[in-house]
Amino acid sequence: MGHYGLVAGTQPPPGGEPVAPVTGRFAGVPIELSGVVCRGAVTANDVAAEGITLSVPPGQSVALLSRPPDLATCLLDAVAGLSRPRSGRVWVDGVLVDRLGGADLDRYRAARGLVSERFPLLPSLSVTGNVLALPMAGRVDGLTRERAARLLELTGAARLTGPVARLPAEDQWRIMIARALLPAPRLVLAEDPMSFLDPRAAGRILDVLMDAHATLGFTLLLAAGRLASAVRCHRQVSLANGTVVEDVITSGDDAWTRSRIDRIG
Secondary structure, eight states, X not given: OOOOOOOXXXXXXXXXXXXXXXXXXXXXXXXXXXXXXXXXSSOTTGGGSOOEEEEEOTTOEEEEEEESTHXXXXXXXXXXXXXXXXXXXXXXXXXXXXXXXXXXXXHHHHTSEEEOTTSOOOTTSOHHHHHTSSXXXXXXXXXXXXXXXXXXXXXXXXXXXXXXXXXXXXXXXXXXXXXXXXXXXXXXXXXXXXXXXXXXXXXXXXXXXXXHHHHHOOEEEEEOSSHHHHTTSSEEEEEETTEEEEEEEOOSSOHHHHHHHHHHO
């Protein structure tokens, strides 16, 4: 199985240092999908479709736009190892994910970063406690706590206090991103905040996510609910009827530059 350890940095976030040691550039993982048909996200007529075939190079940010909307989310789950496709094959860093089981599957799942409302924060834990809720190796040492603190700074959540359940939804998303980044994942799978937050708050959360991608170099798959979210990524893949109907590069600029252009205007 490929190593899902420290990720590489490119540029530090504004006013701070990279949140993980830098060992190289773009340490994301490659993804290969071949004829993937997701369970529950296609109609009976779609089952006969060719499925989703897609190749994602290491470090790329890819937006998945789908009709029906849940097709992109179902595809994220297949890549995350949370569900098996009805048919087809899913490779991540050379690992055949849909064939994993037992401890190998547990290790694979634990090493990816997942940002989703389906996995909310734990109201009984503090802000930092939520980031540390699933530490690697089942224990929390000083280095892990230091990393958690730096990730909270990176996401703009270091200032937050009090019960997480009382925090605004935007702030809860900041904590969820920090939590997803704790294991230094080489692959991050995210759902679109536009589906859960008002447009301005969602835009700020996308800024955080794209800044983290530009800084750390992981591969990013975003299940985009709207075109406004999809264009933040380097590549836009449209899905319909259980297959890829469009695959375009949205911009030649890096994510760091694009996020700032979006904020300006």
